[in-house]
Amino acid sequence: MKTKIKRIIPGIFFCLAFNLSQAQQSNDTQKCRYTKTNYGYLMVLREGDNVLSQIENLAKEQKIPSANFTGIGFAQDATFGFYDFGEKKFHPKTFNKVEMGSITGSIAWSENKSSIHMHGVATDDKFDAYGGHILALKVGTGSMEIYITVNDEKLERKIEQPLNANVLQLPCLK
Template sequence: MKLLSTLLFTFFLLNNFSAQQKENCRYIKTPTGYLMVLRQGDDVLAKIENLAKTENIPSAGFTGIGFANDVTFGFYDFDAKKFKPKTFNKVEMGSLTGSIAWNEKGPSIHLHGVATDEKFNAYGGHILSLHVGTGSMEIYITLNDQKLERKVEQPLNANVLQLNCRQ
């Protein structure tokens, strides 16, 4: 009886661990990079940044689609040298495109997109924040073999991708 109880308990633990692993899994490796499937409430920029750190991605480009609970776009005001934010709720991201590079703080994510509301009005531009809504969001990451960096350039005070053309 004790052996049966131990076996049942072990099976229960393994089954729960397996289900928990599936629930927490947000990306898989592909031949060209990674595929992320994010779920409701996930912070998209944070998940991409975490992937870049965890997998030590030198640089990458990415695209995506999916549902957003909220997305904050920023229009860069060149005179004020800062973004003017505007947030939209319960939208569908018809297109996401971006890149992963590095700066002195760690991964630097640059993301643009187009969102549509229930009336098919479209909004787009630079994305400052993005959280997955009901459903999911799919992001396809294509790796580059060269590490790329971003640096703030003046007088614009803009974070610009740097190329090393000497290689």
């Protein structure tokens, strides 16, 4: 009988450890990414999260008519774009392992899809700063906090010529 128990106990411990590991992984993937506040939402994103996608998903899920946002945090990859008005396109440059000292932007809509316009300033380990229009942003080690202030009115963006720029459209006051 003791021999059987000695053989079974390691198997039981393995099963318990495996199930605990699976539960921990499940909890990590199901962590809450945002919560409602009096002014809108607070997002806390974690390593590997795509910031633009997370904001787009929030806007869609919560049917946000329009909003502005600010944020701070660590970035694994931050791709900035400088818009060349002559070529009518962005010239991208990616920075790795930077701290986002400031993120600011707005949420509007374009053809029934959320349209995010984001700018920011990133600093590296030498305290050199880079900034401008953000084309892509992925959270690095640590987290990123984004505070979203919701507006009542739905706002749209439309491509305007001759610049081929996606411009926020304002309703005229009467």
